[in-house]
Amino acid sequence: MDRRTLLKTALVLPLLPLAAKVDAFVTGGGRWLKPGAAGWPTEADWDALNRLVGGRLSIPKNPLLDPATREDALAHIGNQFYVGDQPGLTQTGAYYNAWTSTPSARVLTAESAQDIATAVTWARQHRVRLVIRGGGHSYLGASNAPDSLLIWTRKMNAVQLADGFVPQGAKAGTPGVPAAHVGAGAMWIDAYHAVTTMGGRYIQGGGCTTVGCAGFTNGGGFGSLSKGFGTGASNLLEAEIVTADGKIRVVNAYQDPELFWALKGGGGGSFGVITRLTFRTHYLPQLFGVVRGTIQANSDEAYHALVAQVMRHFRDHLCNPNWGECMEFHGDGHIDLRMLFQGLAEDQAKAAWQPFVDWVAAHKEYTWKDPFWVRTLPARHFWDIDFYQERGLTFAVPDNRPGKPAYHMVWAGDQEQAGAYIYAYTSAWLPSRLLKDDQVDTLATAIVEASRIQGFAFHFNKGLYGASEETLARARDTAMNPEVLDAFALAIIATGGPAVFEGLPDAHRDDVKARRESDAVQRSYARLTRVAPGAGAYFSESDYFQKDYAKAYWGTNVSRLTAAKRKYDPDGTFAVRNGIG
Structure with a gap:
């Protein structure tokens, strides 16, 4: 018997008589x-x-x-x-x-x-x-x-716009704000269609159109343009929720304010069953835009210089409310640019990138594997499948089943998510200090060395450093880890394989590959976070085996969240993996 087993046995034996008494x-x-x-x-x-x-x-x-x-x-x-x-x-x-x-x-x-x-x-x-x-x-x-009663809210998916919404319990004379009432079973494509395509307003939702609006918000909720419009949680104005005592409550800043605060990023499904959400909506810019390109370095030294330069460029030109989405770093020395922007004309977006494009052109050790390009489109049609189909564009895919809503679409790149088998998934918020002149080279070294182990992406929209003070103030009044306010990006290191649903022909759980790639993810994460020790993580996109998860997800908000949990769910009726309490 080894030492660990011996210690476990020593600890458990004194408890056996008590366990026998409470077995039932x-x-x-x-x-x-x-x-x-x-x-x-x-x-x-x-x-x-x-x-x-x-x-x-x-x-x-x-x-x-x-x-x-x-x-x-x-x-x-x-x-x-x-x-x-x-x-x-x-x-x-x-x-x-x-x-x-x-x-x-x-x-x-x-x-x-x-x-x-x-x-x-x-x-x-x-x-x-x-x-x-x-x-x-x-x-x-x-x-x-398998041993549960599933409460499935899919049919509760109505979306309604309100020009002047005032939360229940607000003082007389409280001004109304433009808002949208969203059923808990709605997917973001349902909200985008009603609010943006049809209503001409912006609502802060998820990048993947089939993500559910309620769980997204409970987890915190980052969309592609969160530096501009804030998190989903920070835009929540009111919610209807069924709590553990079976009561139907309407909660907001005036009624059950601590429960309302907990719902804004305190972890999906931890405090009750949300049945309806009301979100602030925003003025819709005229244009959204896309930047794409893949650049290859021809040596390790050139790759390091490229990473350092692109991070400086991001700091100086892109770390602001206009920009979102990501860059992907790969161990063979290439970087994929996958950025979105809002509120800029095409020439303005190109101007924001021109210093970097010029720098690349002046160095023969770099090649554009995929050409650099910038495109804009009317923001109102960003989630409009008819708009894309009329122009023969294929990066949006409809749900072609008979009788289904004609507006339902997913991004072509998200199709692989159906039934995906996750081998490993980690995330870490990266603090703004890493962008300073005296640290950016150290950051670049960490990126290069970590990407050689396992490639990863920096999601700039999932860190709020560079957002407006108004956006930061709203996010500060949520349950999320306050680290997000100073994070310039969320690093996501993940890997997985095709669907392995039981009954799917040729489905195969390649556990050898899963074990190997899971190990690579963990080693890459360890190397990258040496520059950000103890970095927090995003609840909805994090490691199932997250260490010290409460601190990682909620930071200094843990004690306040725990108090809300004790008040509204003292017996633990609602429990999820890595949930509060």
């Missing part, structure tokens, strides 16, 4: 029962719940395993909208050594807050685990659990 209580992990355990709901119990919720309870199935649905499933399994329509599947399919996509014991296809309140009360009484799902994208596996 800890069945199924302590908080919830598991199927087959004493006390697990009978069919009569489930039938009773079904009657209470108007027949909206069912047994979810993996459509790939059901002969009645298999052919249709195989035809559409790469379609994110199809996957999202299946309560037995999840958008993220698995995470190595962590979780797999598995149907719940039952699913409530909720149509109202009362449906959800009824289910929450029933689940507490019967000690059945609750899982909440809107979009189903959770990398931490929060969208599924």
Whole structure:
């Protein structure tokens, strides 16, 4: 017996008599029962719940395993909208050594807050685990659990605009602001269509159009242009939520303000079931734009110089509210530019990049593998699939299933997310001090050496350094780690493979590759964060095995969040991986 095993045994043996006394209580992990355990709901119990919720309870199935649905499933399994329509599947399919996509014991296809309140009360009484799902994208596996009652909000997806919204409980005379009421089951494409394409306003949502609006906001919520418009959480004005006591509450800065604050980045599904959100909307610029290009260095020395130069250029010309999205750094010495901008004409965007383009042209050790280019388009049509199809553009892909909303689209580059198998995923906020003249070369060395182990991206829209003071002030009033206010970017180091849904032909879990690439991600992360020790992480895009996760996600806000959790969910009815409390 080794020392570690011996110590574990020594610690556990004195507790065995106590464990024997409380065995009936800890069945199924302590908080919830598991199927087959004493006390697990009978069919009569489930039938009773079904009657209470108007027949909206069912047994979810993996459509790939059901002969009645298999052919249709195989035809559409790469379609994110199809996957999202299946309560037995999840958008993220698995995470190595962590979780797999598995149907719940039952699913409530909720149509109202009362449906959800009824289910929450029933689940507490019967000690059945609750899982909440809107979009189903959770990398931490929060969208599924085999021993659970799944509360599925997909049908609660209405989006309505309001010209002068005033939160409930506000003082008389409080001025109204332009806003949008968004159902908890809405995806961001639903909100973009209603608010931007049809309404001519901007709403801060996610980059992937099939992400659910509620979970996105609970996690903090970064979109492509967060330096300009803030996080999703910072734009939340009000929410309707079902709490653990079965109450339906409308919360905002005036009613249950601590719960409202906790919902703004305190972790998806940790405080209750959101049923409706109200977001601030913004003036829509005339133009959005795209910058693309891939530049290759011909030596290690040239790669280092290139990285240092592009970081200086970002600091001096792009670290402001007009710019977002990312640069990708690769160990073979090339950088992919994948940037978006708003509020600039095409010539203004080109001018912002011209010093860097000129620098590259003056150095023969660099080659544009993919040409550098800048394009603009009307901001109102950025999420308009008809606009792209009329022009023969293919980087937006529609949901072509009969009878589905004609406006539903995903970016072509996001299609691989349907059922993705995550090998490893890490993130780290990088502080602005790394951009200073006396540190940028050290940062460049870290980027070069880390990218040789595993390539990664800097998402400049997921750090708020360079945003306006108004944007920073709103973000400061959220539960997110305050590090985000000084972070110029979120570094994301991740790797994964194709879908491995059970029943998918030729699906293969390559655990050898997963183990190898997971190790590479961790080593790359360790090297990069030597310049930012103890860096915080973004809840929604982080490591399942995140160390000291509460500090990483919420920093100095942990104690305040914990107090809110104790007040509104003292028994832990709502629990997610790495959640508060």
